[in-house]
Amino acid sequence: MSSNAAMAETAALVGDPARACMLNALMDGRALTAGELAGAAGITAQTASGHLARLAAAGLLAMERQGRHRYHRLASPAVARMLEAIMMVAGAAPPPARPRRTGPADAAMRRARTCYDHLAGQLGVAIADAMAARGQVELATDGGAVTPAGEDFLAGLGITSQAVGSRRAFCRPCLDWSERRHHLAGGLGAALCARCFELGWVKRVPQSRAVLVTRAGEAGLRRAFGIELD
Missing domain, CATH: 1.10.10.10 (Winged helix-like DNA-binding domain superfamily/Winged helix DNA-binding domain)
Structure with missing residues (x-):
């Protein structure tokens, strides 16, 4: 074919x-x-x-x-990336009637959600921005890398190279459907997402991709990344 x-x-x-x-x-x-x-x-x-x-x-x-x-x-993650890209293009298409904002209308989905196996929405973008600003990751449109400072930070957060794995891209930017900026995907994004669940910083919303940031998560995210969501 x-x-x-x-x-x-x-x-x-x-x-x-x-x-x-x-x-x-x-x-x-x-x-x-x-x-x-x-x-x-x-x-x-x-x-x-x-x-x-x-x-x-x-x-x-x-x-x-x-x-x-x-x-x-x-x-595979490639299928998830394809679907997320379709959602982004569909959300950006000119509407037939009144204008609408891009991304999901659900405020909880815009704030924090899972994109296959990594965090997206305002939370995912804020984590990526914080790590980039601190020189812990270096991101480009076609890939990314973790710096020595980033390796030390991840180790302190309890994320090892074994947790990230080696059979997929270690660090990859993913254009966020609602924020239209990059969040972290690849093995690193998956490991960060899993660790946030393990620490009780986020929890799933039943019947939804949205996740809730817990009280412990608000404190942990502020301490680890210096971020606070509105």
Whole structure:
């Protein structure tokens, strides 16, 4: 299949409203059952199974069994980046009627959310800005690097090279859908996100990609990064 045909097929798969709802439900990095995804899309379980089979065949979803259940997740961070980019372009498109602001209308989603396995929204951008301003990371449009000062900072935060891993980009900027500035992705972004959950600084909002910053998180983020969200 030519690259043009493959691109068109992928776009058609993502462009279906029900499939788009299911893919969006998986954007927080968790795995969900067909029933849960059917509920998110407002369709029957049988219809959802057909959609999921097509998404898996196209390499957009991965499935794993646990006992009697089958769980579906996004196949890779590349799929999440594609979906986030589509959301950003869709949010920037001229509206047919009155103007609307870019990104999610939900204030909680704009404040802090997960973008697959890393933090996004105002919180994610603030962390990236703080680390860049302190010389802990160096970011460019095509990649990023952690400085020696950044390595010391991460070690103090309890993030080791083992936590970051070596099978993916260590540090990569990701253009934020709502803020239109970069947050941290790649292995570093995933490790920072996981550590914030471990420390109890953030917690998930049920049925949403939004995350809440806890009281402990407000203090911890202020202490570690010198940031305060409005």
